[in-house]
Amino acid sequence: MTPEEFRTAGHALVDWIADHRARLADLPVRAVTSPGEVAAALPILPPDGVEPVEALLADLERVVVPGITQVQHPRNFGWFPANASLASALGDLASTGLGAIGLSWQSAPALTEVEEVVCDWMRRLTGLSPAWKGVIQDTSSTAVLVALLAARERAGGHCALGGGLQACPAPLTVYTTAHAHSSVVKAVLLAGFGRENLRLVDVDPVSYAMDPAALRRAVEADVTAGRRPAAVVATLGTTGTTAVDPLPAVVAVAREHGMWVHVDAALAGSALLLPEFRWLADGLEPAAGPDGAGGADSLAWNPHKWMGTALDCALLYLRDPEQLVRVMSTDPSYLRSAADGRVTQYRDWGIPLGRRFRALKLWFHLRLDGVEAIRARLRRDLDNARWLAEQVTADPEWRVLAPVPLQTVCARHQPPGLPADDGDALDRHTLAWVEAVNASGRAFLTPAQLDGRWMARVSVGAEPTEREDVAALWELMRTAARDAG
Amino acid sequence: MTPEEFRTAGHALVDWIADHRARLADLPVRAVTSPGEVAAALPILPPDGVEPVEALLADLERVVVPGITQVQHPRNFGWFPANASLASALGDLASTGLGAIGLSWQSAPALTEVEEVVCDWMRRLTGLSPAWKGVIQDTSSTAVLVALLAARERAGGHCALGGGLQACPAPLTVYTTAHAHSSVVKAVLLAGFGRENLRLVDVDPVSYAMDPAALRRAVEADVTAGRRPAAVVATLGTTGTTAVDPLPAVVAVAREHGMWVHVDAALAGSALLLPEFRWLADGLEPAAGPDGAGGADSLAWNPHKWMGTALDCALLYLRDPEQLVRVMSTDPSYLRSAADGRVTQYRDWGIPLGRRFRALKLWFHLRLDGVEAIRARLRRDLDNARWLAEQVTADPEWRVLAPVPLQTVCARHQPPGLPADDGDALDRHTLAWVEAVNASGRAFLTPAQLDGRWMARVSVGAEPTEREDVAALWELMRTAARDAG
Numbered sequence: 001m002t003p004e005e006f007r008t009a010g011h012a013l014v015d016w017i018a019d020h021r022a023r024l025a026d027l028p029v030r031a032v033t034s035p036g037e038v039a040a041a042l043p044i045l046p047p048d049g050v051e052p053v054e055a056l057l058a059d060l061e062r063v064v065v066p067g068i069t070q071v072q073h074p075r076n077f078g079w080f081p082a083n084a085s086l087a088s089a090l091g092d093l094a095s096t097g098l099g100a101i102g103l104s105w106q107s108a109p110a111l112t113e114v115e116e117v118v119c120d121w122m123r124r125l126t127g128l129s130p131a132w133k134g135v136i137q138d139t140s141s142t143a144v145l146v147a148l149l150a151a152r153e154r155a156g157g158h159c160a161l162g163g164g165l166q167a168c169p170a171p172l173t174v175y176t177t178a179h180a181h182s183s184v185v186k187a188v189l190l191a192g193f194g195r196e197n198l199r200l201v202d203v204d205p206v207s208y209a210m211d212p213a214a215l216r217r218a219v220e221a222d223v224t225a226g227r228r229p230a231a232v233v234a235t236l237g238t239t240g241t242t243a244v245d246p247l248p249a250v251v252a253v254a255r256e257h258g259m260w261v262h263v264d265a266a267l268a269g270s271a272l273l274l275p276e277f278r279w280l281a282d283g284l285e286p287a288a289g290p291d292g293a294g295g296a297d298s299l300a301w302n303p304h305k306w307m308g309t310a311l312d313c314a315l316l317y318l319r320d321p322e323q324l325v326r327v328m329s330t331d332p333s334y335l336r337s338a339a340d341g342r343v344t345q346y347r348d349w350g351i352p353l354g355r356r357f358r359a360l361k362l363w364f365h366l367r368l369d370g371v372e373a374i375r376a377r378l379r380r381d382l383d384n385a386r387w388l389a390e391q392v393t394a395d396p397e398w399r400v401l402a403p404v405p406l407q408t409v410c411a412r413h414q415p416p417g418l419p420a421d422d423g424d425a426l427d428r429h430t431l432a433w434v435e436a437v438n439a440s441g442r443a444f445l446t447p448a449q450l451d452g453r454w455m456a457r458v459s460v461g462a463e464p465t466e467r468e469d470v471a472a473l474w475e476l477m478r479t480a481a482r483d484a485g
Numbered sequence: 486m487t488p489e490e491f492r493t494a495g496h497a498l499v500d501w502i503a504d505h506r507a508r509l510a511d512l513p514v515r516a517v518t519s520p521g522e523v524a525a526a527l528p529i530l531p532p533d534g535v536e537p538v539e540a541l542l543a544d545l546e547r548v549v550v551p552g553i554t555q556v557q558h559p560r561n562f563g564w565f566p567a568n569a570s571l572a573s574a575l576g577d578l579a580s581t582g583l584g585a586i587g588l589s590w591q592s593a594p595a596l597t598e599v600e601e602v603v604c605d606w607m608r609r610l611t612g613l614s615p616a617w618k619g620v621i622q623d624t625s626s627t628a629v630l631v632a633l634l635a636a637r638e639r640a641g642g643h644c645a646l647g648g649g650l651q652a653c654p655a656p657l658t659v660y661t662t663a664h665a666h667s668s669v670v671k672a673v674l675l676a677g678f679g680r681e682n683l684r685l686v687d688v689d690p691v692s693y694a695m696d697p698a699a700l701r702r703a704v705e706a707d708v709t710a711g712r713r714p715a716a717v718v719a720t721l722g723t724t725g726t727t728a729v730d731p732l733p734a735v736v737a738v739a740r741e742h743g744m745w746v747h748v749d750a751a752l753a754g755s756a757l758l759l760p761e762f763r764w765l766a767d768g769l770e771p772a773a774g775p776d777g778a779g780g781a782d783s784l785a786w787n788p789h790k791w792m793g794t795a796l797d798c799a800l801l802y803l804r805d806p807e808q809l810v811r812v813m814s815t816d817p818s819y820l821r822s823a824a825d826g827r828v829t830q831y832r833d834w835g836i837p838l839g840r841r842f843r844a845l846k847l848w849f850h851l852r853l854d855g856v857e858a859i860r861a862r863l864r865r866d867l868d869n870a871r872w873l874a875e876q877v878t879a880d881p882e883w884r885v886l887a888p889v890p891l892q893t894v895c896a897r898h899q900p901p902g903l904p905a906d907d908g909d910a911l912d913r914h915t916l917a918w919v920e921a922v923n924a925s926g927r928a929f930l931t932p933a934q935l936d937g938r939w940m941a942r943v944s945v946g947a948e949p950t951e952r953e954d955v956a957a958l959w960e961l962m963r964t965a966a967r968d969a970g
Contacts, residue, residue, distance in 0.1 A: 001853055006571035007503040009853070013575050014495030017582030018488040031594050035827045038598035046606055050855040053575065056848075060579060064845075067595025068585040079592070079819065082839070084584030086491035090498050090538065092581045094545060096795045097502030099569030100553040107564070109516050110552025113523035121531055138623060139837040149675055164657075164679020165650040172651070182815035183838055189812070190634055190836070192677035194649020239819060304839070310581045311841050327674070330667035334564065334724060334933035334942065342520045351675070351836075352624040353668055354567070354789070356796050360549075363541075368486055368494070370535040448819035457819065 009053035016057050020065070021086065024073050024464070028441025033067040074464040075443040077473060080239070080267045080408075081381075081461035083308030091364025092310055095357040102355030105345060106337035112344055115359035122303070122315055122362070125371060126272035129285050132299070133321050135349040136358045138312040140266040141183035143300035146316065146350055148174065148191045148231055150323045151260030151297070155230035160327065165192045170228040173197045175218060177210045177245070179238040181264060197227070207403055208241050208450075210234060212249030219257055231260040234296075236280050237268030240448055240457070241402035241410050244268070247283030251294055261296040269301020269315065271382075271406060273375055280405075286319065295319065306381070306407065306461045307374060309365045313358055316349075324349050381407045381461040384470045388458060391474050397481075401455055409458045410450060411477070415485030423453055429484055430454040436480040443473045494538035501542050505550070506571065509558050509949070513926025518552040559949040560928040562958060565724070565752045565893075566866075566946035568793030576849025577795055580842040587840030590830060591822035597829055600844035607788070607800055607847070610856060611757035614770050617784070618806050620834040621843045623797040625751040626668035628785035631801065631835055633659065633676045633716055635808045636745030636782070640715035645812065650677045655713040658682045660703060662695045662730070664723040666749060682712070693726050693887055693935075695719060697734035704742055716745040719781075721765050722753030725933055725942070726887035726895050729753070732768030736779055746781040754786020754800065756867075756891055758860055765890075771804065780804065791866070791892065791946045792859060794850045798843055801834075809834050866892045866946040869955045873943060876959050882966075886940050894943045895935060896962070900970030908938055914969055915939040921965040928958045 001009070041063045071082040100108040119134025137143045153160055156168040165172075174193050176184050178200045188198045199222070202214035219229045232254050234245040247263065254261045263284060271277040286295035299317045303309035318324060329348040347353050366374075385407040392398045392411045401410040413433060418425055434447045434456050446457045456477070460470060486494070526548045556567040585593040604619025622628045638645055641653040650657075659673050663685045673683045684707070687699035704714045717739050719730040732748065739746045748769060756762040771780035784802045788794035803809060814833040832838050851859075870892040877883045877896045886895040898918060903910055919932045919941050931942045941962070945955060 001571040001575075003503040003507040003571065006506070006575070007499060009575055010499035010503070010578075011496055013578055013582070014492060014499060017578070018492040018495070020582065021488040021491070031591065033594045035590070035594070035824050036598070038595045039602050042599070042602045044605070045609055046851045046856060048855070048857065050858065051852045053853065056575075056579075056852060060583075064583065064595045064599065067598070068583060068593040068842075069591065071586055071592070072584040079586075079588060082584070082586040084581055086486040086488065086495075086582075089578070089581040089584075090486075090491070090494055090541075093495075093498055093502070093574070093578045094541075096569055096574040096577045097498070097505065097571075098545075098549065098553060099557040099567070099574075099795065101556055101564075101567040101796055103564060105520070106516065106554065107556070108553040109518045109520070110523045110549045113521070113552070114527070114549065117524050117527045120529070124530055139839050141837045141839070145836060152677070159679060160674040160677060161680050163681045165677035166653060166656055167679060167681075168651060171648065181838075182817040182820075186813065186815050186836075189645040192637070192645065192650035194644060194652060195646050196648045196652075239817070302839075310584065311586055311839055312837070328671065330671050332667040332724070332933075333939075334931050335667075339520050351630060351671075352626045352797070353666075354624050354626070354787075354796055357553075366531040367536045367541060368538065370533070371531060372533065373535065446819050448817075454818075 012053050012057065016060070021072065024070055027065070027070055027073065029070050029073045029076050029444035030438050030441060031067050031069045038063055038067045069444060072462065074462060074466065074469045075473060076462045077443060077445040077458045077460060079446050080459050081306045082304065082311065083306065083463045084310035085308040085365055085369060085463060087368035088308065088310040088361040088365035090368065091361035094364065095360045098357060100357050102346060102357065103353060104335045104337060104347065105339055105343035108357065111355065111357045112346055114363060115346065116344060118359045118362045119315060121366065123317065126269065127275065127278045128317065131286055131319055132317040134315055134317045135346055137314045137316050137350055140264060140300045140302055140314045141186065142351065143314050143316040144184055144233060144262060144264055145187040145190055146324065147260065147262040147298040148187045150327050151231035151262070152191050152193065153327045154260060154323060155228055158326065170226060171197050172230040173199060173222045173227050174231045174233070175199045175201050175215055175229065176233040177201050177203050179203060179208050179240050179243055180233055180235050181239050181266065184233045184264065208238065208243035210245040210250060212246055212253060215250060216253045219253060223257065229257045229259045231262060233262045233264055236263060236265035237406055240450055242267065242406040242408045243402065244280060244405055247296070251283045251296060255294055263296045263299040265299060265301040267305050268406060270306035270378060273307070274378060303362060306378065308463055309362050313361060321349060377463065381465070384465070384467055385409055385460040387467065388460065388470050388474060401450055407460045410455050411458060412455045413481040417485065427454045430456065433480040433484040436484060437476050440476065443476050497538050497542065501545070506557065509555055512555055512558065514555050514558045514561050514929035515923050515926060516552050516554045523548055523552045554929060557947065559947060559951065559954045560958060561947045562928060562930040562943045562945060564931050565944050566791040567789065567796065568791065568948045569795035570793040570850055570854060570948060572853035573793065573795040573846040573850035575853065576846035579849065580845045583842060585842050587831060587842065588838060589820045589822060589832070590824055590828035593842065596840065596842045596844070597831055599848060600831065601829060603844045603847045604800060606851065608802065611754065612760065612763045613802065616771055616804055617802040619800055619802045620831055622799045622801050622835055625749060625785045625787050625799045626671065627836065628799050628801040629669055629718060629747060629749060630672040630675055631809065632745065632747040632783040633672045635812050636716035637676050637678065638812045639745060639808060640713055643811065655711060656682050657715040658684060658707045658712050659716045659718070660684045660686050660700055660714065661718040662686050662688050664688060664693050664725050664728055665718055665720050666724050666751065669718045669749065693723065693728035695730040695735060697731055697738060700735060701738045704738060708742065714742045714744045716747060718747045718749055721748060721750035722891055725935055727752065727891040727893045728887065729765060729890055732781070736768045736781060740779055748781045748784040750784060750786040752790050753891060755791035755863060758792065759863060788847060791863065793948055794847050798846060806834060862948065866950070869950065869952055870894055870945040872952065873945065873955050873959060886935055892945045895940050896943060897940045898966040902970065912939045915941065918965040918969040921969060922961050925961065928961050
């Protein structure tokens with residue numbers, strides 16, 4: 001495709017995207033296709049010749065649009081917000097259009113330095129101290145793996161450079177809660193710690209946040225048994241209920257035992273943009289003064305969630321990036337240049353060698369949308385979630401099941417005719433009315449389990465979601481629950 | 486940013502990209518900025534208000550363009566080709582514009598199924614048997630890590646589900662050559678095997694390909710010593726010289742010991758699109774017949790290199806994806822749906838949970854550019870590399886240092902006045918003339934070490950590179966070498 005062909009086709013695609021975003025409210029939120037339906041609609045090989053962009057746009061309409069759950073829809077309340085702001089989409093296009101590749105600083109100095117600058121912008125905007133250095137990873141799943149690999153090596157005396165984890169005498173243990181994201185367990189297994197060395201620490205039964213006394217007991221029991229506590233993963237805003245682990249107390253236990261503290265704020269990091277939510281990060285920072293004791297080692301959060309920088313864009317901040325570099329660095333001859341030693345080599349801060357120019361989408365997002373407008377949107381969503389929680393609380397048939405510190409409301413409907421102790425029947429009812437809402441196409445929310453029973457998670461914060469959309473959801477919920485009851 | 490604002494700004498950005506690609510030949514190839522220069526050109530915080538897209542485009546011109554090495558330039562011969570075809574750029578924009586997110590099949594059935602279909606298209610186009618199932622990863626670095634994690638668990642009796650790698654009695658060993666990509670060593674360390682359990686098997690001194698007899702000796706020595714050979718990573722097209730490890734012989738040794746065979750064809754995979762290059766993959770396939778013995782376990786290659794699907798797009802093919810699923814799967818309640826069990830959950834085939842709709846860029850690339858046109862371009866590049874090798878060979882002051890099976894020519898100039906045994910002086914000369922070429926801005930190539938001495942790697946295959954560009958490079962090389970000599 002020549003530049004001139006790209007110009008024409010690009011205009012057509014931009015128009016298609018603008019039209020698609022403008023009509024989103026009229027589409028069903030949940031994907032309407034059945035398993036295998038999309039695959040069956042496509043040929044087993046691409047056509048021999050060259051196709052015009054119009055053929056692709058027609059296939060987007062025919063096959064792809066019905067085949068995705070429209071998370072950009074104003075009535076999407078599923079999972080966590082996964083906003084792909086159009087401003088950031090432009091930044092991502094600029095990245096692909098430039099076609100730069102990050103292999104070393106030399107291969108694209110601007111790719112490295114704009115990333116450094118934009119990560120520092122985000123550090124300042126979220127109130128972190130200059131102790132933190134940032135890098136963009138694809139997701140928080142990868143970020144927690146990277147952090148746990150660094151933790152493993154620090155606790156294990158850099159066994160990777162010798163006989164490997166097998167040569168490390170004391171079993172290394174990791175601590176989190178059952179409410180941590182599934183990627184934490186996955187990272188523990190992938191890093192080789194083993195499931196038996198993962199401790200799911202008890203949570204407070206009301207807040208669902210980590211119980212630091214239980215953490216202390218678990219750590220001390222392991223130490224007594226000859227094991228070596230390597231890391232704790234604390235969550236700010238758990239996936240189930242947006243619980244906030246008590247970081248100051250968690251950090252205090254971890255520091256006594258030299259453990260790595262990784263903070264997973266995948267969702268809640270966006271709230272740190274709001275000064276009134278900086279309390280979320282209490283305990284994160286090292287103490288003031290020359291020794292700088294305390295604090296966490298790493299923090300990850302996803303601008304690609306609530307804030308709305310298009311997937312994939314996860315920020316990972318570290319107090320001491322050398323801990324990563326020591327574990328990740330490579331120095332093949334074909335990547336050396338005269339600038340080495342004076343510049344950041346981001347390849348040593350993560351897994352891939354070749355890196356996209358992801359900083360551009362954050363850069364475009366912040367500058368084209370403006371930080372104050374992003375903050376206003378986050379505050380709107382927090383207000384809407386509080387409003388919904390009030391409506392649910394005020395209805396005697398409904399309950400809010402967990403605190404609502406952020407923008408997610410966990411709700412359950414108890415039908416008047418159902419015995420209060422019949423949990424299985426209540427589960428069937430919950431899943432039935434949630435499915436009725438989702439099948440309507442008029443809104444989408446995600447059922448999840450809490451204390452072994454199903455509930456509805458209403459996660460407010462799609463970019464176009466206004467109060468009227470939340471009100472319409474609440475009406476749909478009540479109607480569906482009544483009809484299912 | 487509203488859809489209408491996106492329409493206007495998107496047209497402006499598309500035009501900017503078209504103009505940028507059209508003028509590439511007039512830009513210096515290598516980035517011209519000094520360390521810190523880009524960062525110094527940016528403010529310490531984004532402006533308070535909203536900026537127009539023109540401000541961003543002006544900054545792209547002022548700060549970013551001079552700060553990247555133009556790997557899309559017709560005279561880029563550095564590293565390996567890193568083509569970002571404009572057709573694939575459109576597919577990537579479609580992905581971001583749609584704003585779908587892959588968490589489960591349900592979150593975006595089309596994201597999963599188009600990926601399955603397009604991976605299968607690529608399987609057919611590269612002549613692989615239906616034994617292979619594909620998935621898109623970000624890079625081959627991640628793909629080899631994923632493969633080695635699966636290999637570790639298979640060889641270690643799925644220790645991750647128990648006491649972890651530390652509980653696995655026999656040390657697990659991994660085999661590759663010193664010519665394998667740096668990401669292989671990195672993956673071995675990250676997976677926890679330990680550097681002492683990595684064997685860099687000898688290579689043939691002429692072809693730089695793995696010596697299978699040396700592999701056999703290394704494996705047997707480890708078995709005798711009580712260690713457990715877990716995996717071998719064979720390379721088709723090494724980064725230094727595009728050497729091709731002898732897969733049939735490597736597989737034969739590996740199969741005797743139940744080892745995982747991962748094939749890293751990051752560069753050379755593109756050549757499999759050409760029927761006349763299918764020999765590269767000899768040994769990859771299982772034997773015909775019901776037992777299907779032999780063959781490799783996994784194969785990774787990067788359409789984002791020579792083929793030109795924009796970064797990041799690495800294909801990972803597996804004979805038995807269940808080996809990955811068993812190691813990677815998670816099943817949190819909030820991701821369950823009625824379709825589970827009947828559909829592919831790609832989150833269990835890799836590290837991240839949230840996945841971009843990367844298949845669209847391959848889909849657009851294949852359909853808008855056409856497979857035959859892509860093949861014609863690859864053949865053009867192979868011809869150009871052969872032509873350059875002939876010129877180098879014909880000049881008595883120059884040598885081609887390694888076979889040229891693909892599109893990379895390894896060359897060295899021996900100045901008439903330099904003693905043939907003064908290797909250090911020759912190194913200084915090589916680095917001097919290569920730097921002179923690169924500093925001119927008129928072409929770019931990468932010095933690298935071979936047998937401990939510097940050489941120039943000329944990697945042909947930027948999308949717009951024609952014979953005249955290769956001829957101009959050769960002229961530049963000779964002039965620079967003469968002036969430096």
